[in-house]
Amino acid sequence: MATYYDSVSHTFSEYLLVPGLTRKENVPDKVSLRTPLVKFKKGEEPALSLNIPMVSAVMQSVSGDRLGVALAKEGGMSFIFQSQSIASEAAMVAKVKNAKAGFVVSDSNITPDTTLSEVLELVKKTGHSTMPVTEDGTPNGKLVGLVTSRDYRVSRMNGSEKASSFMTPREKLVTANASATLSECNDLIWEHKLNTLPIVDDADHLCYLVFRKDYASHKENPLELLDDEKRFMVGAGINTRDYKERVPALVNAGADCLVLDSSDGFSEWQADALEWIREKYGDTVKVGAGNVVDRDGFNYLAEHGADFVKVGIGGGSICITRETKGIGRGQATAVIEVAKARDEWFERTGEYIPICSDGGIVYDYHIVLALAMGADFVMLGRYFSRFEEAPGEKLTVNGAYVKEYWGEGSNRAKNWQRYDLGGKGKLSFEEGVDSYVPYAGFLHDNVYMTTYKIRSTMCNCGALTIKELQDKARLTLVSSTSIVEGGAHDVIVKNEDKSYNK
Numbered sequence: 481m482a483t484y485y486d487s488v489s490h491t492f493s494e495y496l497l498v499p500g501l502t503r504k505e506n507v508p509d510k511v512s513l514r515t516p517l518v519k520f521k522k523g524e525e526p527a528l529s530l531n532i533p534m535v536s537a538v539m540q541s542v543s544g545d546r547l548g549v550a551l552a553k554e555g556g557m558s559f560i561f562q563s564q565s566i567a568s569e570a571a572m573v574a575k576v577k578n579a580k581a582g583f584v585v586s587d588s589n590i591t592p593d594t595t596l597s598e599v600l601e602l603v604k605k606t607g608h609s610t611m612p613v614t615e616d617g618t619p620n621g622k623l624v625g626l627v628t629s630r631d632y633r634v635s636r637m638n639g640s641e642k643a644s645s646f647m648t649p650r651e652k653l654v655t656a657n658a659s660a661t662l663s664e665c666n667d668l669i670w671e672h673k674l675n676t677l678p679i680v681d682d683a684d685h686l687c688y689l690v691f692r693k694d695y696a697s698h699k700e701n702p703l704e705l706l707d708d709e710k711r712f713m714v715g716a717g718i719n720t721r722d723y724k725e726r727v728p729a730l731v732n733a734g735a736d737c738l739v740l741d742s743s744d745g746f747s748e749w750q751a752d753a754l755e756w757i758r759e760k761y762g763d764t765v766k767v768g769a770g771n772v773v774d775r776d777g778f779n780y781l782a783e784h785g786a787d788f789v790k791v792g793i794g795g796g797s798i799c800i801t802r803e804t805k806g807i808g809r810g811q812a813t814a815v816i817e818v819a820k821a822r823d824e825w826f827e828r829t830g831e832y833i834p835i836c837s838d839g840g841i842v843y844d845y846h847i848v849l850a851l852a853m854g855a856d857f858v859m860l861g862r863y864f865s866r867f868e869e870a871p872g873e874k875l876t877v878n879g880a881y882v883k884e885y886w887g888e889g890s891n892r893a894k895n896w897q898r899y900d901l902g903g904k905g906k907l908s909f910e911e912g913v914d915s916y917v918p919y920a921g922f923l924h925d926n927v928y929m930t931t932y933k934i935r936s937t938m939c940n941c942g943a944l945t946i947k948e949l950q951d952k953a954r955l956t957l958v959s960s961t962s963i964v965e966g967g968a969h970d971v972i973v974k975n976e977d978k979s980y981n982k
């Protein structure tokens with residue numbers, strides 16, 4: 481006879497935290513959000529930790545290299561999507577690893593023949609008024625000059641002037657060599673009162689730009705997630721089919737952590753992949769596995785050596801897995817049970833295997849609930865897809881800016897294989913939708929606000945660390961009528977925009 485669970489499965493919105501004693505030292509600035517990313521033995525430090533408990537989903541519309549850099553700057557990690565060729569995934573990983581903190585690859589480049597009208601067009605398009613002039617107009621061409629808004633007076637010029645006639649020429653530019661450190665570059669910027677310092681290699685080809693204002697912001701990002709060589713850390717997704725080729729390519733490209741990306745991780749395919757990685761790399765390559773929603777799934781992946789376990793089936797905003805296949809579990813219940821399994825495993829073996837709650841985070845407070853329920857960190861798709869740095873196209877729909885966000889199980893995501901050699905055009909059905917999400921600006925501003933809310937709630941619970949939150953949290957299920965009570969009610973709200981609580 482089939483097994484029936486005793487209780488119904490619940491989701492985040494059905495729970496609330498009951499405050500604990502807030503001591504005077506419980507202020508948001510003192511809260512640490514540092515959390516383990518991979519397993520570690522009792523009394524030891526994990527080989528990899530995150531500085532904020534947020535990672536971005538293994539999805540085409542979420543985790544590209546640009547988001548990877550932006551999230552690492554804030555202390556979290558992106559897992560670059562695996563639904564692309566091995567070469568292009570490895571190239572994205574390499575791009576994040578090669579993006580030096582504070583060193584920017586120029587996205588507005590012109591040639592000496594570019595006209596003033598074209599320069600003004602480019603400013604409109606990119607919003608950047610500093611443009612290196614290179615021989616071939618590429619970001620890594622031979623440097624011949626620099627154009628900034630101080631080099632031209634639109635009212636006195638007709639637009640047909642060539643950059644070579646108004647740029648600051650190479651011989652007048654202060655530059656630094658690619659071997660310079662960020663603090664050496666900063667010294668030059670101050671000494672020469674510069675706004676922009678071009679960085680060139682020995683053959684005088686442009687490598688990066690260092691901006692005065694970025695140096696300040698770099699100093700403002702004390703949580704940046706960097707490896708031993710001060711490069712940004714980045715993760716990458718893998719699958720249970722081509723891992724024997726994909727893993728070596730990603731490891732060579734510098735990926736700091738891998739994750740098996742699947743809706744259902746309770747499978748012999750995942751056990752095989754984990755064992756292959758252990759055999760070939762021992763413990764040097766870190767790899768998470770999933771997704772699971774119960775104790776048995778967790779134990780299975782723990783036994784096969786997963787470095788962390790991802791939890792969640794069908795709770796994602798673009799997910800239709802529960803509707804198409806009838807598999808899944810309320811996300812809160814899944815996290816609570818898997819956290820118990822993780823704690824029992826720790827008791828038994830002295831090995832702590834972090835768990836990640838994946839999907840279904842709608843409001844910022846859901847993140848604190850997931851952490852309080854035992855998650856070590858959360859994975860978010862929709863949340864990050866709304867930002868400037870996400871790969872999706874920015875469009876206007878009915879006068880509002882939106883970004884595109886599509887599921888990895890949607891036909892749109894699956895179609896990449898048709899253009900790649902991997903495709904077989906075999907029978908399949910859609911498990912995800914293609915959608916729009918409201919555009920929300922830059923990642924930094926949003927993550928700053930979200931983590932501030934998390935810190936504040938932790939103060940209500942009297943917790944200065946995530947571990948303390950997990951030990952002290954008091955959670956209550958709420959009735960559907962008390963959920964109504966929790967929103968604005970019985971008043972005529974002046975501003976119907978509910979984006980304040982997201």
Ligand SMILES: NC(=O)C1=CN([C@@H]2O[C@H](COP(=O)(O)OP(=O)(O)OC[C@H]3O[C@@H](n4cnc5c(N)ncnc54)[C@H](O)[C@@H]3O)[C@@H](O)[C@H]2O)C=CC1
Pocket residue numbers: 538719720721741742743744747749771792793794795796799801838839887888889911912
């Ligand atoms: N978290 C969630 O609720 C969901 C996530 N997704 C996302 O969609 C994408 C696709 O997920 P899935 O369809 O689960 O992909 P998948 O590749 O893990 O599984 C697809 C099918 O292939 C089978 N399979 C896996 N490895 C195999 C091998 N080596 N040989 C033969 N058969 C094998 C599986 O058992 C399954 O039937 C992923 O990015 C996933 O994260 C999709 C649905 C739900």
Ligand SMILES: O=c1[nH]c(=O)c2[nH+]cn([C@@H]3O[C@H](COP(=O)(O)O)[C@@H](O)[C@H]3O)c2[nH]1
Pocket residue numbers: 537538539792794795796797798799800801802838839840841859860861862863886887888889890911912913
């Ligand atoms: O049923 C699904 N069909 C899909 O096409 C799909 N694509 C992604 N995912 C999963 O959803 C997570 C992101 O969820 P959120 O947008 O709620 O953050 C992701 O991290 C995945 O676990 C999918 N699930």
Ligand SMILES: [K+]
Pocket residue numbers: 744745746747
């Ligand atoms: K299974």
